[in-house]
Amino acid sequence: MRDVPVDPGTGLTNFRRYTWWSLIGVTTFFLIFSVRSRIMDTAVPVTVRLAAVAALAVTMAAIGVSVSRRLPRIPVESPGSDPAGPPPVRWLVAGGAGAMVLGAILLALRDYGLWSFGPAMMVSIIATFIPGRRRWLLIAATAAGAAVLGGVTAAVSGQGSVFAAAFPAGLVVFTGWVTLGMLWAWDVAERLNLARRLSAELAVKDERLRFAADLHDIQGHHLQVIALKSELAARLAGADPARAAAEMKEVRRLAADALRDTRAVVQGYRRVTLEEEIGNATRVLAAAGIDARVEFDPPAVPGILPDPGPRLLGLVMREATTNVLRHSRARHAEVGYRITGGLARLTFANDGAPEHPGTERQAAPGTGLRTLAERLEAAGGELTWKRDGDHFVVAASLPVETTGHESANARTAAAATEPEAR
Template identity: 60%
Template sequence: MHDGARERAAGLTSFRRYTWWAVPGTAGAVLVSLVGSWIVDGDLPAWARVLAVAALATETAACLVLLSGRLAHGAADDGRPELPPLGWLSAAGAATVVLAVLPLAWRTHGVWAVAPAVTVAIGATYLPVRPRRWLIGGATLLALLPGGAVSLAEGDGELAYAALFPAGLVAFTVWTVLGPLWAWDVAGRLDRARRLEAELAVKDERLRFAADLHDIQGHHLQVIALKSELAARLAEVDPARAAAEMREVRRLSADALRDTRAVVHGYRRTTLDDEIAGAVRVLAAAGIDARMVLDPTAATAGLPDPTRHLLGLVMREAVTNVLRHSHARHAEVEHRVTGGLARLRVSNDGADAYPAGAEGTGLTALRERLRAAGGELTWDRDGDRFVVVATLPADSVLPSSTPSANGAAR
């Protein structure tokens, strides 16, 4: 989407229009009205009047170009605007000198500081915060000198006015120019943050979908591969059992297809009860002696759905890792609810087959999700024992903004 369309979508078009009239438009109008009236009404010779008109036209054009460019590009997130066009800035500086010297020569103390004040304000808009403060402070103090010096030299008795009015004019002009531009910069940064938040939300949803797809397909495919291998070995010695295993493979394939469609439609949830029941069948089919230690109070504890979903994901990941990365002969699953905490512990005795130092991302991502819900996930290997322990508050609720990124299996 181009800049104009983005501004209309964010409601910034009217704000941009207002800021333009409040900054470049007002600055140009002030220059033309104050300095122009002095040129027309002042007692100036023809050469001075022509020179002043040319300088005023140059200063006004430079003012409109520089401030409009500053408004169009805005400031970056670190507060650093783009550099101004040096040609226009040089033209503004030269015109400022003319429009300051001529009124001073004719002792017009209320006009000579108008063009310098506008030029200082323009330069300040293109500077970072610290150099901007030095420029404003230095220009305000410096504005005390020219008019005061001329007044003292002429002895006209207007020293206070000649010195203080130009300094106040510089400070006031800078304030009126920087205020609306600061508001415009803040609005631009907020709009960029809003668009970034929308992009992150899309990426989070993609991660959630990828994680859910991994949860389904990784587990189903691992079990399908296991049962297909078993059926191939049984095909000659026990055709009946091989046929039964292939029927199970067909059922698992249908389940995987159904679950994949459910993920696409966004209503599939993994639950601890289903995963524990499935783990018994899967581990038994792999020739692993699975021992289940289930606290009777856990079934009646009334755990909220987000808690059961997270524990179900841990159960699925742990069982999948047993099938993929171990030669376990025994496994144990323990589920209890005590002291307001739901605790799931999965262990096996075949960890030696897992490559040393390889952690993967599945359990790591799940640990982040459990921590976001106020729980904890730990795993440890001691010799040939690998133990995964998950704990969650029995009344925990998974934050809706937390992506369900599970990553690849460990």
């Protein structure tokens, strides 16, 4: 049985392995248990015992193949796709025939208890490939058939028919409930994994839409004004050349402004607060299935961290988040921002440090932790990163404006005492 190629950190591979071995292990145990005494009984003819062994082997093989097909190795790609692979019809038919032979042998030997387990297991496996309520109709019909067959056989043999009818029917229902329940749990896990991946893709698309909206706002405004002034200059070219020339100079200035603003958007120099940068990062991490916790102590106050401090810390946050998404198997992340000792400190820790960490990416100039460390050092700060076991911690610090911090605290204290004065 191969593992499921899923995203790291989901646990879906281990869950599939658990489900597969649980079904196969329990089925194998009860099938062997149900027929063991008859196979080992020397009073039973050798041909009957050999037939029981052959039927047992075929049934177990069919169940193994069918369960492996039912638990897809490739994750669901879209909400409308079927999580199960195509049913192995030949194996299902062979397994059904083997289970019927095994049940018939046990029933003929007056084993009115466990004879129905083999047929019940194969019917349950077949039911997992049937959508909706029809699977339960199949289980109910099989239970009714087992009750009638066991009861009639016992009655004809002159033995009590209540147990012979009730126990096989109950065994069919119980086997179907357990089997369908385990595979239903797998389907739910698969759907949740799909939802997580779709959420991550939507987060990326949302960011692209945000970028497109920013670019549209900048280009639309500038181009509209450029078009109007160009049209005005064309009309004034003959009547007032001097004014037309002035308008064209204005057009040139607007074009330069549009180029500068466009470059700023492309390079990510959009004015956002550090809290927004951290919020964006935590949403992306959450979409990737990573539990991200944020702690601000105290909450960020505008003006305390001078430019380009907020942007540099925002870039550190982006880089650390990107490294987690690309290189780690993290399940938990912690982000902390606090002001202490005249420094604004940002920390980002996760529990998914790779076995062969590659903290520095081969990327364009201006990205990567080493380049960011140089930029923070030039701004009077520091950027460090270290690995401690399976934890990876990125820490950045920049000096703050002490007077701004104190005045902000004074304003906060004044706001707190003002109601009392009133």
